[in-house]
Amino acid sequence: MTKLFGHEKTQIIHGGLRAWQQQNLPVEQGTGAEHAPQTYHPRTEYSRIAGLGDMLEHVRLQNRPILDARSADRFYGMAPEPRAGVKSGHMPGARNIPYKTVMDENGFFLPAAQLETMFLHAGVTATTHPITTCGSGMTAAVLSVALELAGFTSNALYDGSWAEWGSTPNTPITTDTTHD
Numbered sequence: 001m002t003k004l005f006g007h008e009k010t011q012i013i014h015g016g017l018r019a020w021q022q023q024n025l026p027v028e029q030g031t032g033a034e035h036a037p038q039t040y041h042p043r044t045e046y047s048r049i050a051g052l053g054d055m056l057e058h059v060r061l062q063n064r065p066i067l068d069a070r071s072a073d074r075f076y077g078m079a080p081e082p083r084a085g086v087k088s089g090h091m092p093g094a095r096n097i098p099y100k101t102v103m104d105e106n107g108f109f110l111p112a113a114q115l116e117t118m119f120l121h122a123g124v125t126a127t128t129h130p131i132t133t134c135g136s137g138m139t140a141a142v143l144s145v146a147l148e149l150a151g152f153t154s155n156a157l158y159d160g161s162w163a164e165w166g167s168t169p170n171t172p173i174t175t176d177t178t179h180d
Contacts, residue, residue, distance in 0.1 A: 048155075050158040066158075
C-alpha cells in the first residue's frame with residue numbers, strides 16, 4: 001500500500017518481527033525520536049486501489065483476476081462472516097488464495113517461482129492486473145506483496161473488501177466452487 005502513496009523505496013521485514021529478533025537484530029522500546037512537523041505530499045497512484053464502483057464493473061466484465069485472501073470456509077459461505085449484517089460467499093469469478101498459503105510455516109513468503117505458479121494457476125498473467133481483496137482490506141495486502149514478489153507488479157487492492165461488498169445491497173454474491 002505504500003506504493004499507492006508513491007513510495008517506491010519501501011521494505012518489509014521478511015518473516016516479521018519474530019524473524020528479526022531471532023537474528024538478534026536491534027529493536028528499541030520507549031518513546032520515539034522527536035521530529036519537526038512536516039507537510040506530507042503523497043504522489044497517489046490510483047491504479048493501486050479499487051473502490052466499490054470499480055469492483056462492480058470488474059465483476060460484471062470478468063476482465064481482471066480477483067484474488068480473495070479470506071479462508072476457504074468464509075469464501076465459500078460455509079462459515080459465517082464475523083461482522084454483523086455481512087452476507088456470506090464471494091464475488092462471482094473471484095479466486096480464493098487464503099493469505100496464509102503464500103507463506104511458509106515460519107511466516108516467510110514462499111519463493112518467487114512458487115508464488116508465480118500459484119498466481120498463474122489463478123489466472124494472473126503479466127497483462128491481467130489482478131485485484132486483491134479479503135474481509136476488510138488488511139490480509140489482501142499480503143497477497144499484493146506476494147504478487148510483487150512473483151513479478152506481477154501491476155496489481156490493485158480493493159480496500160472496502162468483503163466488509164463493503166457483503167453489506168452492500170444488490171451486489172452479486174455466490175458460493176460457487178466451480179472456479180477453483
